Amino acid sequence: MRNPLRYRVFYTARQKIVTSTVVLALLVWGTFVVVDRATTPEDRSCAPGVERPQGSGECVGVAIAGDGYDFGQPHLAPVAAAIGRENATLRGGRYATVALLLPLTSTGGGLPQKVLHELQGAFAEQYRANRDNNQTPKIRLLLANTGKDNVHWKRTVDQLKTLTGDPHRLRAVSGIATSNAAVRGAVGELTKAGIAVVGTTITADDIANGPRRSPFPGLARVSPTNGDEARALADFGAVDSAKALLVHDTRTGDHYTDTLKNAFSTLLKKSPYEPQLFTSAEDPNAEGTTANTFRQITHLVCDTRAETVFFAGRHTQLRQFINALGARGCKERRFTLLTGDEASYLGADRQLDREALDSGLTVRYAALAHPDAWRAAGRYAPPRTGGSPAAYAEFLRMLGEASKAPTGPIGPFGPATLADGQAIIAYDAMALAVRAIREATPPGQWGPAVADVGRQWPQVKGPLKVEGASGWICLDNYGNPYNKAVPVVELTNTTPKFVALAWPEGKPPADNCMPPRRS
CATH class of the missing domain: 3.40.50.2300 (Response regulator)
Known part of the structure; x- marks a missing residue:
């Protein structure tokens, strides 16, 4: 039996004209939209400039x-x-x-x-x-x-x-x-x-x-510079290189890590231990697999006579290493970890295991500035x-x-x-x-x-x-x-604590503050 609705809609002359007109209009409109979008650049502006x-x-x-x-x-x-x-x-x-x-x-x-x-x-x-x-x-x-x-x-x-x-x-x-x-x-x-x-x-x-x-x-x-920071840290801590080792990133092209590694390596020329190596991800903020590497490195550190560990790497890997040292097997031994100013990021890092800082591990870094460096407090008086x-x-x-x-x-x-x-x-x-x-x-x-x-x-x-x-x-x-001036700052389980000022030249500058001739 014929469908009367179908017949009326599609087979009368009038409906053919209407249907064709509607379809043509839709095609024209669709073509216009596509062409307009293809030829009009997307507005990606946020503000002037x-x-x-x-x-x-x-x-x-x-x-x-x-x-x-x-x-x-x-x-x-x-x-x-x-x-x-x-x-x-x-x-x-x-x-x-x-x-x-x-x-x-x-x-x-x-x-x-x-x-x-x-x-x-x-x-x-x-x-x-x-x-x-x-x-x-x-x-x-x-x-x-x-x-x-x-x-x-x-x-x-x-x-x-x-x-x-x-x-x-x-x-x-x-x-x-x-x-x-x-x-x-x-x-x-x-x-x-x-x-x-x-x-x-x-x-x-x-x-x-x-x-x-x-x-x-x-x-x-x-x-x-990193070189100045390293010299100031070593002078402040009176580090015995015979009881110190270096942990550093092997990824090259990062100017902070590369130059800090070189500065620490110069300080530790007489260390009996070869450096312990890790390789960070291409994105230094990525977690990667370095946490596993640091867990293994802590076992090796425990088997040395080292008391001081120098670390050359970015803050994400530094945090992972501190967390690993907090869980080390030789917790009866005390270690001091020294590093550059990247450690200042860790004060607000929620992934840092702050209990690690109460496990015989002292983490100190060369800060660029600190609010307590030039304020007298207790027995501390800033240099003249x-x-x-x-x-x-x-x-x-x-x-x-x-x-x-x-x-x-x-x-x-x-x-x-x-x-x-x-x-x-x-x-x-x-x-x-x-x-x-x-x-x-x-x-x-x-x-x-x-x-x-x-x-x-x-x-x-x-x-x-x-x-x-x-x-x-x-x-x-x-x-x-x-x-x-290089403030030496210690990470704590609360707010980073100012320890003392250190100096690349071993003491504060003279009154005239005139740099010597460099050759």
């Missing part, structure tokens, strides 16, 4: 508006907004810009907290500089994101190189916080373009200039030279003022959050950048020529040193800090 690269959900680049954009990071929102409010007060064109170049969207391993603290410290110095006896030029601060693990550094650096003219007037880049290949590339590109760079927490010996080679003209640093309590007190005062409305808030801070040293060292790096910008400014001019800023480093010494919150910043002719 910032967008999501293809294949990435991160917003990277330079926030050129300087209006408080936080790169989608809620924990950075208060301090980013404060920076935006401060930038908005700058009128009349008598300002110079400093960009803060950091992996702002990094996750895990304590990185979000460290990035936050760097922004807080840098902003405190911007706030101070813009109220310092009406000196000019005023300082505008821009945030520049290289993305997680600095993957998008090239894109961001290429942007920065275009910002030296009006209206941005970029004259220095600070931040530059990790000693790896990406950061080395960024420093190279920026200094090649004549832009001054002030590193905060880069410590690798090979991201530096020297008397034989200066691959980064215009680079200055406020942190000691190399830094000053007054400079640290000024830092605290500026941080406190900048956090209050209407300038602030800038997010949480206090003794615990200052313990990683990031805010302190970022404040000092900005102070060094501000000094160079203003000293390079000719009388009567709004600001300096781009190339002149990085030429100021040889004069930052003696009476012209920067009185940093982390200690005196006396630069040699190549932009490296001379005999910079």
Whole structure:
């Protein structure tokens, strides 16, 4: 039997026309949508100067508006907004810009907290500089994101190189916080373009200039090198190399790990023990299988006469090694583990077995700064030279003022959050950048020529040193800090504890703080 509905819908002339028209309209509309999507670029912008690269959900680049954009990071929102409010007060064109170049969207391993603290410290110095006896030029601060693990550094650096003219007037880049290949590339590109760079927490010996080679003209640093840290640690601990051994990463290309390993190896030339080796994952923040390797290494360490273990590796592997030592079979023996400033990440690492630190294991590291280094307490009195309590007190005062409305808030801070040293060292790096910008400014001019800023480093010494919150910043002719104070800090099951100041030269600098000739 025929279906009358089917007949009526599909076989009458009228229905054929209607059906054909509807189908044609749908085909035309579908074709238009496909063509439109294929020919119209996807909007991947996040803010002026910032967008999501293809294949990435991160917003990277330079926030050129300087209006408080936080790169989608809620924990950075208060301090980013404060920076935006401060930038908005700058009128009349008598300002110079400093960009803060950091992996702002990094996750895990304590990185979000460290990035936050760097922004807080840098902003405190911007706030101070813009109220310092009406000196000019005023300082505008821009945030520049290289993305997680600095993957998008090239894109961001290429942007920065275009910002030296009006209206941005970029004259220095600070931040530059990790000693790896990406950061080395960024420093190279920026200094090649004549832009001054002030590193905060880069410590690798090979991201530096020297008397034989200066691959980064215009680079200055406020942190000691890994070599200086190692010498300060060894001098402080009076280490007997006959009872010491080295544990180090075999993965090459990481400038922090490579140069720390070399520095420790030099110190332990007379050690009777060959180094114990591990190989981290390509991503140093990945857990990988190194925890198993460290469990085996602890058995080998127990079979030596070693009392001191030097560790050259990143914080994830350091945490795994500490956890393994906490579960060692020879708990009746006491060990001291010495390492570089990467250990500062562990203060906020929830995966650290804090009971390991109560098992006869002492973990000490060379910090870049610490809130107790320049404050008298109990029997401790800071040394007469190399830094000053007054400079640290000024830092605290500026941080406190900048956090209050209407300038602030800038997010949480206090003794615990200052313990990683990031805010302190970022404040000092900005102070060094501000000094160079203003000293390079000719009388009567709004600001300096781009190339002149990085030429100021040889004069930052003696009476012209920067009185940093982390200690005196006396630069040699190549932009490296001379005999910079190294706080020795001990990990505890609560807050990292300041132990004492150590010095690469074995004692604090003289009053004049003049670096010796280097050959």
